[in-house]
Amino acid sequence: MAVCETHKELYKELDEFIEKVKDKPGILIAVLHKAQEIFGWLPQEVQEYIAEKLGLPVSEVHGVVTFYNFFATKPKGKNQIKICLGTACYVKGADRVMERFLEELGVQAEEVTPDGLFSVHPVRCLGACSMAPVVLVGEKDFYGKVTPDMVSKIIAAYRRGGRNE
Amino acid sequence: MALTTNTILICAGGGCISAGEESVKQAFERKLKEFGLDTVVKVVETGCMGACSLGPLAVIYPDGVYYQKLTPKAAEKIVEEHILKGRVVPEFLFEGEKEKLTLKEKPRGAEEIPFFARQVKIALRNVGIIDPMSIEEYIARDGYFALHKALTQMTPEEVIKEIKESGLRGRGGAGFPTGLKWELARQQQSDVKYMICNADEGDPGAFMDRSILEGDPHSIVEAMTIAGYAIGAKQGFVYVRAEYPLAIERLQKAIEDAHAYGFLGENIFGTDFSFDIEIRIGAGAFVCGEETALMHSIEGKRGQPRVKPPFPVQKGLWGKPTVINNVETLALVPPIILRGASWFRQFGTEKSPGTKVFALAGKIKNTGLVEVPMGITLRELLYEIGGGHPQGKQIKAVQTGGPSGGVIPAEYFDTPVDYESLGKLGAIMGSGGMIVLDEDDCMVDVAKFFLEFTVDESCGKCTPCREGTKVMYDILDKITKGEGTMEDIEKLEKLALVIKDSSLCGLGQTAPNPVLSTLKYYRHEYEAHVKDGVCPAKRCKAFISYVIDAEKCVGCTACARVCPTNAIHGEVRKVHEIDQDACVRCGSCIEVCRFGAISKVTPAVSSTVAK
Ligand SMILES: Cc1cc2nc3c(=O)[nH]c(=O)nc-3n(C[C@H](O)[C@H](O)[C@H](O)COP(=O)(O)O)c2cc1C
Ligand code: SF4
Ligand code: SF4
Ligand code: FES
Ligand code: FES
Numbered sequence: 001m002a003v004c005e006t007h008k009e010l011y012k013e014l015d016e017f018i019e020k021v022k023d024k025p026g027i028l029i030a031v032l033h034k035a036q037e038i039f040g041w042l043p044q045e046v047q048e049y050i051a052e053k054l055g056l057p058v059s060e061v062h063g064v065v066t067f068y069n070f071f072a073t074k075p076k077g078k079n080q081i082k083i084c085l086g087t088a089c090y091v092k093g094a095d096r097v098m099e100r101f102l103e104e105l106g107v108q109a110e111e112v113t114p115d116g117l118f119s120v121h122p123v124r125c126l127g128a129c130s131m132a133p134v135v136l137v138g139e140k141d142f143y144g145k146v147t148p149d150m151v152s153k154i155i156a157a158y159r160r161g162g163r164n165e
Numbered sequence: 166m167a168l169t170t171n172t173i174l175i176c177a178g179g180g181c182i183s184a185g186e187e188s189v190k191q192a193f194e195r196k197l198k199e200f201g202l203d204t205v206v207k208v209v210e211t212g213c214m215g216a217c218s219l220g221p222l223a224v225i226y227p228d229g230v231y232y233q234k235l236t237p238k239a240a241e242k243i244v245e246e247h248i249l250k251g252r253v254v255p256e257f258l259f260e261g262e263k264e265k266l267t268l269k270e271k272p273r274g275a276e277e278i279p280f281f282a283r284q285v286k287i288a289l290r291n292v293g294i295i296d297p298m299s300i301e302e303y304i305a306r307d308g309y310f311a312l313h314k315a316l317t318q319m320t321p322e323e324v325i326k327e328i329k330e331s332g333l334r335g336r337g338g339a340g341f342p343t344g345l346k347w348e349l350a351r352q353q354q355s356d357v358k359y360m361i362c363n364a365d366e367g368d369p370g371a372f373m374d375r376s377i378l379e380g381d382p383h384s385i386v387e388a389m390t391i392a393g394y395a396i397g398a399k400q401g402f403v404y405v406r407a408e409y410p411l412a413i414e415r416l417q418k419a420i421e422d423a424h425a426y427g428f429l430g431e432n433i434f435g436t437d438f439s440f441d442i443e444i445r446i447g448a449g450a451f452v453c454g455e456e457t458a459l460m461h462s463i464e465g466k467r468g469q470p471r472v473k474p475p476f477p478v479q480k481g482l483w484g485k486p487t488v489i490n491n492v493e494t495l496a497l498v499p500p501i502i503l504r505g506a507s508w509f510r511q512f513g514t515e516k517s518p519g520t521k522v523f524a525l526a527g528k529i530k531n532t533g534l535v536e537v538p539m540g541i542t543l544r545e546l547l548y549e550i551g552g553g554h555p556q557g558k559q560i561k562a563v564q565t566g567g568p569s570g571g572v573i574p575a576e577y578f579d580t581p582v583d584y585e586s587l588g589k590l591g592a593i594m595g596s597g598g599m600i601v602l603d604e605d606d607c608m609v610d611v612a613k614f615f616l617e618f619t620v621d622e623s624c625g626k627c628t629p630c631r632e633g634t635k636v637m638y639d640i641l642d643k644i645t646k647g648e649g650t651m652e653d654i655e656k657l658e659k660l661a662l663v664i665k666d667s668s669l670c671g672l673g674q675t676a677p678n679p680v681l682s683t684l685k686y687y688r689h690e691y692e693a694h695v696k697d698g699v700c701p702a703k704r705c706k707a708f709i710s711y712v713i714d715a716e717k718c719v720g721c722t723a724c725a726r727v728c729p730t731n732a733i734h735g736e737v738r739k740v741h742e743i744d745q746d747a748c749v750r751c752g753s754c755i756e757v758c759r760f761g762a763i764s765k766v767t768p769a770v771s772s773t774v775a776k
Pocket of ligand 2: 452469470622623624625626627628630631668669670671672673674
């Protein structure tokens with residue numbers, strides 16, 4: 001299969017991982033996790049590549065990818081805004097926070113803004129229920145007790161480059 | 166290894182992280198370094214310590230002093246005063262502890278703080294007390310003693326007998342007797358068997374399993390090994406949800422360290438028993454918490470459930486006899502083996518022995534994790550430990566069991582918390598999530614929230630669940646939008662019963678519970694929406710309007726400035742007014758008005774609401 005030059009390194013990393021685990025039974029999901037970590041999402045070519053490497057039908061790989069919410073078949077924004085819609089956050093008004101994010105960014109959930117900077121993802125319980133409603137940007141930046149009014153400030157911070165800029 | 170004089174345990178549970186734990190930790194480390202103490206004072210992150218509403222939290226050992234609501238400045242002061250000079254810093258102590266100011270009097274944490282005092286920590290015995298990355302600290306708290314006892318002094322049958330006698334029931338939701346499950350697996354003739362720990366923790370609002378994995382991972386390694394010995398399995402799997410990276414990392418480290426100490430691997434403690442554990446990571450599908458779906462997922466397939474029987478103990482992972490237990494269930498196993506069934510039975514009730522961890526959230530003062538003896542009443546749990554409503558309002562109900570559970574109205578708060586009593590009320594114990602609701606929560610909306618969850622998470626394999634929940638959701642949506650009829654309510658009820666009876670797995674079978682239980686206790690709220698055009702909780706947008714009280718409005722313009730749709734008009738220092746056609750009912754204005762001039766009314770005053 002033709003592999004784009006710039007992606008060669010990435011595929012190499014994936015190969016190394018597959019090499020290590022390929023004898024374990026039922027390892028497909030772990031390989032997909034690794035691939036998503038490397039590529040950011042799971043493009044069709046990557047799915048085909050994995051199918052070939054593991055000797056599985058592409059349809060099976062695709063079936064697994066689409067079954068699980070965690071696997072993305074579309075690229076995500078540079079800053080992923082995860083809005084907790086778990087029960088505790090919901091009863092504290094997370095739906096209003098969600099609405100405001102979508103409105104301010106002019107996108108639908110899971111969609112990327114035209115400048116590629118943001119995508120909004122509803123998630124469930126970030127384990128920070130005491131601070132409900134909770135928003136997590138990227139992997140680390142938690143915001144607690146978020147109200148709709150805070151939304152534009154949060155977005156502005158990442159337009160400038162990040163929470164602490 | 167350098168001698169450590171103090172350890173600062175800092176809570177890195179989700180609540181504390183979002184309250185700013187990271188910057189507090191950095192401040193501790195920076196200040197310690199400044200004084201050259203970084204080699205003798207360890208800063209260690211733990212799993213959720215329980216008192217999330219007081220976060221960020223830290224405990225200083227060996228003194229055991231709890232500090233709350235920390236800031237980077239507070240951390241610096243604690244290093245300068247407490248660590249360096251041995252003087253407790255009163256400003257940041259837990260409430261009620263401030264009278265005791267010197268270390269001599271030992272303001273000891275847990276026992277004296279009301280939030281902790283009524284708790285009995287068995288599953289959470291080490292969480293927030295030991296460094297979860299240190300196997301030595303686990304051992305120092307009797308860690309791996311139970312495994313040693315089981316392997317060297319007990320037969321597998323005796324282990325099973327002890328667990329059976331303890332009356333331990335599964336904490337993952339269904340409450341199935343653990344000892345019996347193990348016995349059934351033991352009796353199967355098969356050269357290969359598997360032991361699985363279910364760490365998928367899907368109920369949105371429950372995070373005790375995560376806290377155990379992040380705060381005390383060795384307890385799970387030890388318990389799984391004991392279980393493996395009891396049932397005759399050589400291989401264990403922990404299925405952890407992908408959303409818990411820290412838990413995965415710590416468990417991995419615990420497994421490696423246990424190997425290094427000979428507590429895992431070949432010939433454990435020199436016996437002929439060998440056991441190993443592998444971690445498998447989920448991928449964001451709620452249904453994978455269901456045991457047959459979970460096994461499919463470990464096999465690398467789509468995580469769809471299958472019909473039972475055969476049960477996993479007969480035909481489980483790769484067709485082999487398999488036991489699946491929840492994290493909290495397993496965390497209770499080592500203490501039972503070590504201290505005996507009758508010790509465990511002194512807590513809890515006859516039919517539900519022991520303790521249960523609950524995650525308190527929603528409209529309650531002390532949000533967080535609490536471990537209490539079963540049989541405690543809801544009132545004790547919510548008021549004595551939970552501290553009641555944060556603003557002193559009336560608590561309306563508590564929702565237990567998440568998307569599979571139901572609501573329990575305040576009239577029933579004297580009910581003891583155990584599997585049977587909650588079941589009788591139409592709720593369930595579930596995994597222990599408790600969401601407290603007050604007068605601002607609309608029961609139709611709560612039911613709709615859970616149905617939306619189910620519709621999203623139904624795996625689509627069977628029709629009643631896939632299609633039926635969708636129809637139920639649509640009806641609820643219609644009602645909350647002001648388009649419902651009385652026939653809709655009846656249809657909802659009929660449908661709920663059909664789905665309950667005809668779905669393939671627990672997800673579909675329990676999905677109607679939120680609807681059935683809200684209908685049982687709050688039918689009048691449904692009817693108010695349909696018949697009177699009123700949402701009593703003033704939650705559903707179609708039934709409310711925001712209005713400004715001309716008497717109270719001083720014309721400060723705060724509301725007009727915050728309104729996202731410019732729906733508020735008025736000149737400075739003159740009474741403002743809301744254009745109901747432009748208002749999107751976001752509620753921002755009510756929050757910024759310092760004069761209490763804006764209120765919500767139901768029914769809606771505008772003519773724009775579809776009737
Ligand atoms: C839809 C669904 C989701 C479930 N999710 C979980 C879960 O997240 N964690 C869990 O331990 N059990 C969950 N269960 C229960 C498991 O199927 C199983 O009963 C449990 O893991 C057995 O362990 P226990 O006996 O120790 O409770 C779920 C069940 C259903 C039907
Ligand atoms: S009840 Fe729902 S989740 Fe369970 S198998 Fe059927 S469709 Fe899937
Ligand atoms: S509720 Fe929101 S949209 Fe309506 S007037 Fe107030 S701020 Fe404006
Ligand atoms: S429900 Fe949002 S953090 Fe738990
Ligand atoms: S997250 Fe820190 S106490 Fe719960």
